[in-house]
Amino acid sequence: MQTSLRSLPLLSIPAAGALLLLAGCSTPATYVETGSSQLVVNVGQINIQDFNQAADVMVASLIDNFINAGQCKSSVAGEPALMAISKIVNNTSKQIDTDLLVKKIRIALNRTGRIQTTTTMGLGGAEDPLAADQQKAQEFFEDKKHVRLPDYTLSGKIIEERAKSGSIRQSTYSFQLSLTSRSGVAVWEDAKEITKQGSSSTVGF
Amino acid sequence: MKKNLLFLAGAACGTALLLGGCANSMNTIEPAGTVAQRQMLTDKRLITDTGLHRHVQPIGINTATGPGGFLKVQVEVQNTTGSRHSFNYRVEWFDENGMIINSPMAVATSRTIEGGETLAITATAPTDRAKDFRIKFIEAK
Known part of the structure; x- marks a missing residue:
């Protein structure tokens, strides 16, 4: 018993060392810019930088090709075209x-100044119910239709495809979007695939 | 002695095969006389990472403006080394007064360039107010 009590301080030295080592190894939380290349990358999920990159490519394609x-x-001269958001699967x-x-x-x-989005009309109801009610009230009191029908609707799909070879996992996310005119024609379409590969999560692109 | 020689020869063959397998250099072919008329710009460069500059060396910038009035930029970069390299780039746009145009799209884009490859990086201005631009290159982590 006496021997074990004497060995206690000796035992506590490695324990304290291990604690210090662990504390030294941990990474303190820091702020990183969302648009930067310092973000965490997960193979099995869509990260914020994937959404940003997909949106970037889609906007560039819309501006470029449309x-x-x-x-x-x-449909209204001198005003930007009106777009409504349809189903994104x-x-x-x-x-x-x-x-x-x-x-x-x-x-x-919106910032291009060529297309604006309606918030009073959409699949499953208005995005801004108060604005939709206000529009209805205005129509009632003025006895006049104010609703402007969208010139275009935006629809799309996000698809995931997974593969594995040994410990290496791979995920491909396909972002597909279509812009449909009033006549039901897809006037613009594009797809962007983002593929990520690895055995564990990392930081950076 | 004979055993040692055989071992050395084997090691040399192995190294040669390994190096051959690791090379990611690219061969290309294109018409000698191109039809397209490019509007090339004189550029100003600030090189702080010479290693990255060897892998991603800008060789020319050309611009075009579409019927909608949006500026489109194409930067050709070349990997002057023989190995594959990953890098990120970001495009900043400026209005006619030189003020930066903030856009939700100002994100870093990742690309991979093979050894000896020439790559075209294209970007379209987020608004027709954009008159100038700056492209930043950074090493991928």
Whole structure:
């Protein structure tokens, strides 16, 4: 008993050393820029930088092939074309908020000054119910229709494809979007695939 | 002695095979006289990472403006080494007053370039107000 008590301080030295080592190894939380290349990369899920990159490619394609090509037509002269958001299907194994993709596209399109998005009309109800009610009230009091029908609707799908070889896992996420005109024609379409490979999560692209 | 020689020869063959297998250099072919008329720009460069510059060396910038008035930029970069390299780039846009245009799309984009490859990086301005641009290259982690 006496021997074991005497050995206690000796035992506590390696324990303290291990604790110090562990504390030294841990990474303190820091802020990183969301648009930077210092973000955590997971193979099995869509990271924020994947949504950003997909949105970036889609907006560039929309501007390049549709807006800059002079194909974007507004039904009201002198005003930007009006777009409504239709169904964005999530066909991945994870639950995701598709606004992580769509909202960025909407903001970028709005800033082009050529396309605006309606918030009073959409699949499953208005995005802004108060604005929709206000519009209805205005129509009632003025006895006049104010609703402007969208010139275009945006729909799409996010698909996941997985593969594995030994300890290496691979995930491909396909972002597919279509812009449909009032006549039901897909006037613009594009797809962007993002493939990630690895055996564990990492930081950086 | 004979055993040692055989071992050395085997090691040399192995190294040669390994190096041959690791090479990611690229061969290309294109018309000697191109039809397209490029509007090349004179550029200004700030090189702080010479290693990255060897792997991603800008060789020319050309621009075009579409009917919609949006500026489109293409930067050709070349990997002057014989090995594959990953890098990130980011494009910043400026208006006619030189003020930066903030866009939700200003994110780093990752690309991979093979050894000896020439790659075209394209970017379209987020608005027709964009008149100038700056492209930043950074090593991938």
